[in-house]
Amino acid sequence: MEIVRGDGTIVIIAAEYSFNDGHSIQDTYPYLLQEVKDIIAVVDASLYKVKESKELTMPGKKLYSPSDLNRFFAEGFGSKGWRKKRVTCHYSTDYYLPGYSPKQMRPAYREMDFLKERLGVEIQFGKYAFMVYNVCAKMTIFRNLDYIEAGIEIVLVKSFADDMSTGVSYFEQFVWDLEQRGVADIDIPVLIFGIDV
Secondary structure, eight states: OOOOOSSOOBOEEEEEEEESSGGGHHHHOHHHHHHHHHHHHTOBGGGGOOEEOOOTTSTTOEEOOHHHHHHHHHHHHHHTTOEEEEEEEOOOOTTSOTTOOOOOOOOEEEEEEEEETTEEEEEOOSOHHHHHHIIIIIHHHHHHTTSOSEEEEEEEOHHHHTTSOTTOOOHHHHHHHHHHHOOOTTOOOEEEEEEEO
């Protein structure tokens, strides 16, 4: 992966939360954990502060572009052999009520952002509900389908999210909710990184 530098506004791991013994990833996948940290460490965020806000609360302000940041991460993970994993969903019609006849459904799927050696990685710079879904549902599903054993979720801390469009969720609210929810017996170990510039 070619590293292009802007003004040197590097991305750092500013916070870390271990959900359901997520720190065990340090013992089971130390080399993969280091790869993830290395990918994060080469992100020059200044290259992605290119979106001009059209929001009433911050008109004209330059914001970070989540889609551009996601593309950079995809290139970084891809260059180290991490791959997306997509599974097709086969939905049951057994629960439709008698007399109901649905339109034909398009094929549906679930996708893990990056997967390598049974470790899954999700990057979430979007809405809050997707963070919770990734850790409390998707990662469990991918474990039940025998693709992963543990996961890493990469999210923004609040100070970084403040330089993106409104509605982007952040590490602090995510951790609060996970702590209030608690751990269920179906949850897998997940290490959550909060990143900042």
